[in-house]
Amino acid sequence: MPEHFRALIVILFLASVVFLLARRPATDLIPLSDYKRRRNLWFLLTVLAFVSHSFWLYLGAGAAILLLARRREHNPMALFYMLLFLIPPASVQVPGFGVVNYLVDLNHIRLLTLCVLLPAALELRRHPDSVRFGRTWADRLLAAGLVLMSVLYLRETTLTDTLRQALYLYVDVFLPYYVASRGLRQLSDFKDAMLAFVLTSFVMALIAVAEYVRHWLLYSALVDAMGVPWSMSGYLSRGGALRASVTTGQAIALGYVMSVAIGLFLFVQGYVQRPLHRAMGALLLAAGLFAPLSRGPWIGAVVIVVVFIALGKGAVRRLALLGAAGMLALPLLTMVPGGDKVLDLLPYIGNIEKENITYRERLMDNSWIVIQRNPLFGSFDFRNTPEMQAMIQGEGIIDIVNTYIN
Structure with a gap:
């Protein structure tokens, strides 16, 4: 049996366990019909991805299914979160048909955004109760940031690619913001959306634990089976143990998804009636946070918990x-x-890969020098500066792992 089919069996089993146990506490917050519909859609699209053997086939069939499902969905953000981490976000290029090299990069998340959030945004724009975009300071600041980033792309790439990057900013940043800020009108809508993120994180957490225990990345074979080149599906280890990544493709990314889920769980669990269900959810997310063996997200989760308690x-x-x-x-x-x-x-306590922490400290110091030279608009060729060149590792790369520095 091909590896991706064996992985599918394991994934479906683990997801079934999570959805079975989560059914009762989930209905403390949302109707059972919503829970069943989104759960069934998660299973349907997962099976479709694994049996399609073609990313283009998945995009076509997935788009049709999502467009039909959206018509029955009253909370687009909840559906978006429920399916956000369904499969790895590996991308394919839509051909330019001789006019340009290619039109855009498409992946699962952008498919989800275009099929679920774009129609929702168009409906909300026509809704008489929706605040017009630009009326609030949050709108204006976001618009200014997107325009600025689009213009700055001209420093480092062509006009065609700048237009492409501007489109990505609209799809990846503007649409989720607009639908969330206009679509979540009631507290019940907000609870629904946050619960959806927590539920899909429960599934990821149990799969992450399985990857850690079995030393097997369950989604790595899927990308190959769909014929999509992706550089982020490799195996990483720390202390002799596999660092789980599930559908995020990287252990650090999975760790931050788990830390965010813990923050949202702290809110959602207040509406769950049984203490046992709350304890089980907390333990599962804690295990999911541990499995990637990423220390930055551990610190982030501690900060989130401390701030949550401090505000209560x-x-x-x-x-x-x-x-x-x-x-x-x-x-x-x-x-x-x-x-x-x-x-x-543990960072600053343990001895495993202490050199990584030292490297991050040097990265902060050297980056701050470069940032001070370009405080307003940044530097697109920062890697060529003497400070950054001094950060080249043995592999011949500069590991700008910190997104905020980048």
């Missing part, structure tokens, strides 16, 4: 308890089996 009732007492629990957990890890390995992975 009894903040001082709860923060003190959290701090005490953290202090007690460190010596306990030295006594439990496998605890030493966990300690070795």
Whole structure:
């Protein structure tokens, strides 16, 4: 049996477990009919992706299914989040038919945006209760940022590619913002959308744990089976263990998805009735956060939890308890089996790949020098500066892993 079919069986089994256990707590927030419809759509599109053996076939059939599903969906953002991480976002180029090299890059996320969010945005624009774009400062600042980024592309690429990048900004940034800011009118809509992100993160978390335990990236064979070249599906390890990536293609990206999901779960779990369900969800997301073995997202998750507690009732007492629990957990890890390995992975405490942390510190210092020279509009050729050239690693690359620096 081909590897991607074996992976599909495992993925469907793990997802079935999650959706079965999540059904009861999910209905504390949304109608059962919405839960079943989105769950079934998740299974349908997943099977379609694995059996299509062609990304173009998946795009065509997937577009038809999504356009039909959207007609029955009252909350487009919830549907968008539910399917956001369905398959890896590997891209194919739409041919330019001799006019240009290619028109645009298409991937699953852009397919989802065009089939779900674009029709929703057009409907919201005609809705009499929708605030016209540009009326709020958030609108104006976003528009100014998008225009500025589009103009700055002219420094480093052609006019044709600049137009292409501007289109990507519209699809990838503007449409999600517009639909979320205009479409989530009621608290129930907001809870629905946040729950959808948490539910799909539950599925990813259990798959991530399976990848970590079995040392098998379950979605890597799918990209090859669909005939899409993608450089982000490689195996990475840390401390002798596989770093899970699921559909994100990179362990760091998966880690940040899990940390964001934990932040949203802190809100959603307040509406779940049974404490057991809340505890199970928290443990699953914690396991999903650990599986990528990415230390930056661990720090991010801690910050999110601390800020959430600080903004709630009894903040001082709860923060003190959290701090005490953290202090007690460190010596306990030295006594439990496998605890030493966990300690070795912790940033600034462990010894595994300490050179990565040192490299990040040097990256911050050298980048700040370059940033100070270009404080307003940045530098498109920053990699050629002496400070950045000094950051070339043994592999011959400059690892600008920090998105904010980039």
